[in-house]
Amino acid sequence: MKVLVTGGAGFIGLHCVRKFLEENLEVVIVDNLSSSSQACIPDEVIFYNISMETPDLKMIFAKEQPDYVVHLAAQISVKKSLEDPLRDCLSNINGTLNVLQNCIHFHIKKIIFASSAAVYGEPGYLPIDEAHPQNPLSFYALSKQTAEKYIQLFSDHFDLDYCILRFSNVYGPGQNAHGEAGVISIFLNQLLQQKNPILFGGEQTRDFIYVQDVANAVSLALHAKKNGTFNISTNSETKIIELLDQLQHALNSSNSPVHRPLREGDIIHSRLDNTLAMKELNWKANHSLKQGLLETIRFSTKANAR
Template structure:
C-alpha cells in the first residue's frame, strides 16, 4: 500500500486531501504542529504526529516507508509575514528545505508542494499564466516561492520528483476566519453573525476564488501526472469583492450592506490565474463555480 505524508494535514486544505487519500485506500501520515490546524479536522484513519516541519523528522521517516509527500504546512498570513519576516522565512523556507532533505534520504518518489498566487506580485497582464514574471510584494510571497527553486535543484541533484501547485484564492469548508481566513471565510462569519462585512478599498478589486474540494483533487492528480512542473490551480474567473458580497447575500438571503474602509498596503488590485496548464497536464478543472462553493460553505457553517 502506498504511504503518503501530508504536512499541515490538520489544516484547511491539507485535511481535505487526507480525507480523499483515505477514501482511495491509501495509508496517510499527518504531521501538523496544530498552530492553525485543528484536532477535529484529523481523519481518524490517519496516523498523526504533532510535529513541526522544522523538527528533526528522522525517526518518523525511519519508522514509515513514505512514497509521496504532499506539503501544505506553512505560515500563510501575508500581514503577519510583513510583521515577522524572520519567522515567516524560518517556517516556509527552512522548514521546507528540512522536509526535502529528509525526502531525499528516505527515497521519496515525489513531492507535491502548495505554492501561491502571491509569488506573482502585481500582475503585468491577465490572466496570469505560469510564464508570468515572479515579483512578490510580500515576504510571504518570497517565502512561498523560494522552496520552488530548492525543489528544482533537489530534482537535478538527487532526482527528487515534484509538482508545484500555485493556488488562487482558496475558500470553503474548514477555513478558519480567525486564523489564515481568506476574505470568503471572514465574510461568511460576518453574515452568519448578522454583522456587516468590511471591504478594504472600493470593492472593485478582483480575485480568482477556487473551492477547497477542487484543490484537493488537483493534489491527488499531481501525484500521478506531470514531473518537475509548476501549475496554477484556479477557476480562471475574475470576481470583484463587490460581486462576491452580492452572491453571498443572495445565497444566504441577507440584506446586510458592506462597510467600506481604506485600502490596505500591499493589496493587489486585480488577479486571476490561467488554468490551461492544469487542464493539459493534470486533466483537472474546477467543478465548483462560486455560487455552488458558497452554498456548500454556508451550509457547513450553519
C-alpha cells in the first residue's frame, strides 16, 4: 500500500508520514519546501521537490502509482492570501485541482484533504458542527472552501472516495514559529528567547488540537470506508491569555506580556464539535492541552539549545 503525501515535509505532514511508516506503508512525499526542509524527511521516504500546480505532478503519479493521496500542501498564511490572492488561488485551488485530476487519471482509491476551521468564519453558535453555515473571511479560507467543493464534485462525477478533515488550531513539536505559525509556537519562541510575549487581545478562545492526534485522524480517515467531512478538534475552548499563563508557568518565566489590541478580523471564539469524527472514524483526541504543551516544550527546549 503506497501513500502519496503532498506537503509531507511540513509540520503536520511529517507527523502523518511517521505515522504511516509505523504502519509499514510505503510513502512518497511531494513538497516544494516553501515552509520546510528536506533534512527532516525520513531516509526511507521517496521525495520530490515540486509545487502542486505544475504539470510535473503527473509524471510522479505515473512513476510511483500510489494507492492513496493525502493532500496537505497549501499556502497557509491568511496574511499572504490577502496580500496576493492570485498566488493563494494557484497553490490552494489550482494545486488541488491538479491533484484531483491525477487522482482520477491514475485510479486513486481515496484522497484525504486537510481543510480548516477557517471555512466557517465567525461562528453563529458553539460548538461548530459540520452543518454550520460557511462564511470565509479571508482568501485563504475561501480557497479551502473552494477546494472542498471541487473534491465533493469529483466524488459525485468520478466516484472518487474522500475524507475532508477540518482542523481546529493544530500545535505540537516541529511547528515553525516564524511567519504564519500557531500562537503556541510563537509564544514559546518568544519565551525561550527571554522576550516579552506579545499578546493581541487575550480573551479570545481557540480549540487547540495536538498534532499527533491530527495524524491519527488522517490515518483513520485513510483506512475508513467512509466519505465525508469531519471536524478534527478537542471540542473545548482555551483563552489565549490562559494559554500564555500555562506556558509561562511550565517554563518558569516571569516575562510579562506586551498587550496589544485585538487584531482586525480576528474571530473572538472558536470551538469545533468533533462528535461526527468520533462516531464515524472511531477517532478521539488523546492528548490534553497540558500533555501536548509539555511535549511541545520539551521539543522546543532541545531545539533552542542546539
